[in-house]
Amino acid sequence: MISFRQKGDFSKLTRFLEKAKEAVRLGDLDKYGREGVAALASATPVDSGLTARSWHYKIENRKGSVAISFYNSNIQNGVPIAVILQYGHGTGTGGWVAGRDYINPAIQPIFDKIANEAWREVTAL
Numbered sequence: 001m002i003s004f005r006q007k008g009d010f011s012k013l014t015r016f017l018e019k020a021k022e023a024v025r026l027g028d029l030d031k032y033g034r035e036g037v038a039a040l041a042s043a044t045p046v047d048s049g050l051t052a053r054s055w056h057y058k059i060e061n062r063k064g065s066v067a068i069s070f071y072n073s074n075i076q077n078g079v080p081i082a083v084i085l086q087y088g089h090g091t092g093t094g095g096w097v098a099g100r101d102y103i104n105p106a107i108q109p110i111f112d113k114i115a116n117e118a119w120r121e122v123t124a125l
Contacts, residue, residue: 016122028117029068033057036070036110043106044082050074051081068114070107 037055044052054074060067072082079089088099 029059029066029114032110032114033059033068033070035113036068036107039106039110040070040072040103043102045085045100045102051085054082 034057037057040055041052044055046052051072051074054072055070056073057068057070060069072080074081082103084099086099086101086103089097091097
């Protein structure tokens with residue numbers, strides 16, 4: 001997490017944030033998207049391998065900001081398999097299969113890389 005503190009005139013902070021906005025390029029996010037998909041695929045619990053192979057990402061520009069989102073397209077009977085692997089699910093016989101937190105640990109290093117690279121670009125300006 002990056003936080004800012006400022007007293008008085010906000011012109012320096014505004015200039016800093018404008019530089020930060022320019023520093024993160026879409027090509028960089030595309031690289032991180034591919035890395036994120038690879039990390040998620042390798043961390044996904046494997047039965048058939050379909051869920052691990054079904055990860056993809058999307059980069060969107062929205063109102064002056066850029067977002068990278070990760071998705072999994074393996075859906076069986078309306079149920080996203082990646083989500084039930086993460087959080088757990090009931091069985092047809094009344095049992096419970098506990099979830100396994102595999103998404104957060106897999107993707108956190110990618111988010112850390114994005115934050116570190118953006119910080120390095122901003123402070124180098």
